[in-house]
Amino acid sequence: MVKAVIIDDEVNAQNLLEKTLERCFPNKFNVVEKCNSVDSGVHAIKKYEPELVFLDIQMPEKNGFELFKYFDVINFEVIFITAFNQFAIKAIKRSALDYLLKPVNSLELAEAIKKFDTRNKGNFAQKKLTLLLENLNVNDQQVSKIAFPTVEGFELLHSNQILYCKAESNYCCIKQISGHTKMATKTLKYVEEILPSNAFIRIHKTFVINLNYVVRYHKTNKEVELTNGEKLPVSFRKEEEFINAILQNN
Incomplete structure (x- = not known):
């Protein structure tokens, strides 16, 4: 069985999550401890060494993100839980981490557990959480x-x-300025949401571009030319927004 720790200051939320895990994944998880604070959660993690931690973000004394400063090495996976669709969620998404909104939905929980089952462990968890903490300390532009x-x-x-x-x-194909491409297992809509809004804009149902690499706009053909010479279509619906963004960017 997978050892898990639940950290949430609301007892009802703890119990609901535990019961949902038991109902949806019988005999899969062993919730070794339910904690109501970061400090008690740190103690439980060090004592039981769980593989998975369900971590509430908003708690009275210390928020959930403070938990990680007590560990030099992160060797457990984390699924965040929050009652608010807040700014921190963008940072969580940018770090390829998972979160659940309260009250926890069994379908969303099942999807998060599916990812937990297939994802890489250990060092990857450390890298993603380090990236999360970096992105929490900067604004959207930085x-x-x-x-x-x-x-x-x-x-x-x-x-x-x-x-x-x-x-x-x-999926979403990510074209780099180096010429290399990467395929993300997310939709363009998802990727658009986690990119900095000051630099990226949707110009077409198929394309989101980096405004910093625009060379010129061909109004007659409704095409934008990028620094690598590629020309991409700008839809009629997006033209005005795109032109305004270019003017503001410069």
Whole structure:
């Protein structure tokens, strides 16, 4: 069985999550301890060495993110839990980590557990949580690297390395300024949401571009030319927004 720790200051939320795990995944998880604070959670993790921690973000004395400063090495996976769709969620997504909104939905829980079962462990957890803490301390314009989920695990890229993103069915092709491409196992809509909004804009149902690499706009053909010479279509619906963004960016 998978050893798990639940850290949440609300007893009802603890019990609901535990019962949902038992109902949806019988004989899969052993919740070794339920904690109501970061301090008690740290003690439980060091005592039981769980493989998975369910961690509430908003707690009275210390928020959930403070838990990680008590560990030199992170060798457990984390699924965050929050009652608010807040700014921190973008940082969590940018780090290829999972979160659940309260009250916990069994379908969303099942999806998060599915990812837990297939993801890489150990060092990857450490890298993702380190990236999360870096991105929590900066604003949207100064975002550190972004972790894009891939078939193999995840790819760390700085937003400045990205030329554009292209929809490929339920996946997203990320074209880098180096010429290399990476395939993210997320939709273009998802990727658009985690990119810095000051630098990236949707110009078409298929494309999100980095405004910093725009060379010119061909109004007649409704095409934008990028620094690598590629020309991408701008839809009629997106034209005005795109032109305004270019003017503001310069």
